[in-house]
Amino acid sequence: MSNDIRIKKGLNIKLKGEAERLLSEAPRSKVFSINPSNFHAVTPKMVVKQGDVVKAGEPIFFSKNVPSVKFVAPVSGKIKEIRRGAKRVILDVLIEADAADTFVEHGVKSPSSLSGDEVKQLLLDSGCWPFIKQRPYDVVANPADSPKAIFISAFDSAPLAADVTFALKDKEAAFQAGVDALAKLTTGKVHLSVESGASSYFNKINGVTLHNVSGVHPAGNVGVQIHHIDPINAGERVWVVGPQDVVAIGNLFLTGKFDASRVIAVAGTSVEAPKYYATTIGSAVADILGTIPEGARIISGNVLTGDNVTADGFLGFYDSEITAIPEGNNYRLFGWMPFKDNYIHSYAKTSFAWMSGKKFEATTNMNGEERALVVTGEMEKVMPMDVYPMQLLKACLAGDLEKMENLGIYEVAPEDFALVDYVCTSKIEAQAIIREGLDVMIKEVG
Known part of the structure; x- marks a missing residue:
């Protein structure tokens, strides 16, 4: 029951560009990536070095704080490069893939x-x-x-x-x-x-x-x-x-094998033929999309919570979608007028497009800059949890642990505030604020 x-x-x-329910096999990438940033709060410790040959399912690094948690290669091949950033932080590990995988059994x-x-x-x-x-x-x-x-x-x-x-x-x-x-x-x-x-x-x-x-x-x-x-x-x-x-x-x-396969939706109005692809975790985005659309924002994930990736980026560990939408680099003159650009979606219904019931073409245009955080009631209308979103965001910004606990920080994740990001006229980065608040709680409370 x-x-x-x-x-x-x-x-x-409702957005245009939904993936048609057709499944194709994506070309096998020559290079795959394992990105430690996909695993928040994990400090990686490498167990391989550049030039090593690995099997699919063989450990690449483990968590410094919890050594028993291992992160493995999605494919077999040779460690092509370990890319590092400031203070030698590991950005990602690139694997030059074999033509066919050999697995750890x-x-x-x-x-x-x-x-x-x-x-x-x-x-x-x-x-x-x-x-x-x-x-x-x-x-x-x-x-x-x-x-x-x-x-x-x-x-x-x-x-x-x-x-x-x-x-x-x-x-x-x-x-x-x-x-x-x-x-x-x-x-x-x-x-x-x-x-x-x-x-x-x-x-x-x-x-x-x-x-x-x-x-x-x-x-x-x-x-x-x-x-x-x-x-x-x-x-x-x-x-x-x-x-x-x-x-x-x-x-x-x-x-008996580590399965890194994924069926993903490739969607968005910048994609010529949106549909589903069978691929592998860490595959190169360019190999899946083929031709990268000019002037498009490529997102590993959905338009509300996904990560912006470049043309030479890779599919995220937890993602089941790649979205491509136009960059919002055009200025809408008098964009606040109700009769102007009625194809633009507006939660506040400042255009009349909502009356049509049609799907909209999404862009990355924020239609405004960050403003003062004021009480509008917009956040509460899209928050189906028994929390006060504005008060919780303020507590996170202030680093007030007691208020964060009382206001429900344990129940939320950044994705739960994605719609707050979308509808808030203050243009604040609510997901980033919640992520920072959660990180404070990990450090102070554990």
């Missing part, structure tokens, strides 16, 4: 026949542990912790996001195996959220508590689902795993 959750506060942003195993400790050790040894993230703080989970529950959101409500049901349509066995493995890691429940009314094998997965979620974005955000199902209190830990990562964990047990 499932539980129903309806999200009323939020905003669906861990052996086929059944999660049901293993203890929780054995499952945990296999995930750590194989490099699959980074697929598991922790709330609070939105960081890689600490294997020493015991979560009160594990959450999986099997749909994404963000604009132009990949359709999880389509991307994982033939992965039922791997998904079930991944759920079985995750169930061994907690004494609590494994919660699986699906889109209400959607028909897929997710509704038939065993060993989970099923939740039908409907409503506007951010209904698909796992943080919003946690808030409505089993809120996080001080001292508690909840683990979160993405649906494609559940499949990767399941394939570890079914095949």
Whole structure:
């Protein structure tokens, strides 16, 4: 039996450029990247050097603070370069890939026949542990912790996001195996959220508590689902795993190999033929997109929370989408006038385009500069959690730990404030402020 959750506060942003449900095989990149910045709060310690030959699934670096957490090569090949920045900070590790992968073998195993400790050790040894993230703080989970529950959101409500049901349509066995493995890691429940009314094998997965979620974005955000199902209190830990990562964990047990494959949506109006591609974590963006559209912003992820990457950038570790939209480098003369440029989406309905119900072409134009943070009530209208977004942002800016705790910092992640970024007329970087606030809490509270 499932539980129903309806999200009323939020905003669906209808954009042009949605990926057509056609799946193609992306060309294999010659060079792959592992980027430590994808794993927030992890300080990498290298175990390989330039010129070393590695197998797919072989450790590249580990976490300095939690040495048992290893980060492995998505493909086999030779370490081409270890790029460093200021103070020799590791920016990324480039692997010159072999024509075909050679894997580290861990052996086929059944999660049901293993203890929780054995499952945990296999995930750590194989490099699959980074697929598991922790709330609070939105960081890689600490294997020493015991979560009160594990959450999986099997749909994404963000604009132009990949359709999880389509991307994982033939992965039922791997998904079930991944759920079985995750169930061994907690004494609590494994919660699986699906889109209400959607028909897929997710509704038939065993060993989970099923939740039908409907409503506007951010209904698909796992943080919003946690808030409505089993809120996080001080001292508690909840683990979160993405649906494609559940499949990767399941394939570890079914095949004995680290699975870095991904089905991603390539979307946006700057893409000539938006559709889905089968590719690999860390692939070169240029190899997936082919011709990089002129004057386009390339984003690894969705338009609200993704990372800006250059033409020579790479697919992020947790991303299931690449979006390309026009740069917003044009100035709209008298852009505030209601009859001007009515194709522009406006949450405040300052143009009449909202009456048409049509999809909009997104650009990166912010239509204004950063202004004073004033009370408008806009943030609260798109925040479907029992927190006061403006007050929490102010507490983060002030570094007031007590107020941050009282206002719900443990329950939120940067992505939960993406719509606040979008609708706020102050043009503040709410996601960045929340990320900094969470980092303060990690340092001071742990």
